[in-house]
Amino acid sequence: DVKVxxxxxxxxxxxxxxxxxxxxQDMDHENMFWYRQDPGLGLRLIYFSYDVKMKEKxxxxxxxxxxxxxxxxxxxxxxxxxTNQTSMYLCASQRGTDTQYFGPGTxxxxx
Amino acid sequence: xxxxxxxxxxxxxxxxxxxxxxxAYSNSASDYFIWYKQESGKGPQFIIDIRSNMDKRxxxxxxxxxxxxxxHLSLQIAATQPGDSAVYFCADIYNFNKFYFGxxxxxNVKP
Numbered sequence: 205d206v207k208v209x210x211x212x213x214x215x216x217x218x219x220x221x222x223x224x225x226x227x228x229q230d231m232d233h234e235n236m237f238w239y240r241q242d243p244g245l246g247l248r249l250i251y252f253s254y255d256v257k258m259k260e261k262x263x264x265x266x267x268x269x270x271x272x273x274x275x276x277x278x279x280x281x282x283x284x285x286x287t288n289q290t291s292m293y294l295c296a297s298q299r300g301t302d303t304q305y306f307g308p309g310t311x312x313x314x315x
Numbered sequence: 316x317x318x319x320x321x322x323x324x325x326x327x328x329x330x331x332x333x334x335x336x337x338x339a340y341s342n343s344a345s346d347y348f349i350w351y352k353q354e355s356g357k358g359p360q361f362i363i364d365i366r367s368n369m370d371k372r373x374x375x376x377x378x379x380x381x382x383x384x385x386x387h388l389s390l391q392i393a394a395t396q397p398g399d400s401a402v403y404f405c406a407d408i409y410n411f412n413k414f415y416f417g418x419x420x421x422x423n424v425k426p
Binding site: 298 | 323349351356357358359360361364404411412414416417418419
């Protein structure tokens with residue numbers, strides 16, 4: 205079974221803090237993705253990566269950055285958290301053109 | 316396609332009845348389509364997929380129908396059970412690596 209894990213299920217941060225969300229997959233997948241999920245809006249792609257040290261902007265990259273130093277780990281960074289970044293963050297991984305497998309999500313609240 | 320709004324469409328069914336969840340998409344060049352199930356507090360889980368050259372695919376208790384003429388996808392769940400209560404959303408995949416997610420339908424199963 206594919207396993208995608210995220211470092212925290214729930215996180216509460218203050219405006220202006222730097223926030224790190226970690227995602228790890230154990231299936232040697234090349235592709236990894238970060239989405240945010242908001243009620244009624246579906247999943248929106250923030251960033252994705254097709255290989256180590258490689259990153260591509262998704263549809264809503266503003267206010268976020270990512271890091272992929274190792275194949276199994278893809279980190280999402282909020283340089284200076286703002287209240288409009290309160291959301292559910294979902295990480296996914298994918299082998300080639302296969303389906304995407306999702307982690308359990310991190311519900312981030314920014315106060 | 317996506318429906319933008321603050322509230323998810325909701326489908327309420329009686330336990331044991333069949334459920335039909337619908338999805339519209341806009342890209343006529345999509346390669347394949349996936350249905351995901353997302354339970355409260357969890358990440359999305361793959362249910363079933365269908366290639367664009369098919370019009371029907373069956374799994375265990377689930378059937379997906381694809382009508383390319385009207386760009387419509389449906390998920391049928393037979394003999395719906397309380398454990399089926401979740402949000403269901405579709406994804407259409409273009410070029411095998413560009414995923415577009417719908418905002419979802421909430422399925423409530425009444426005992």
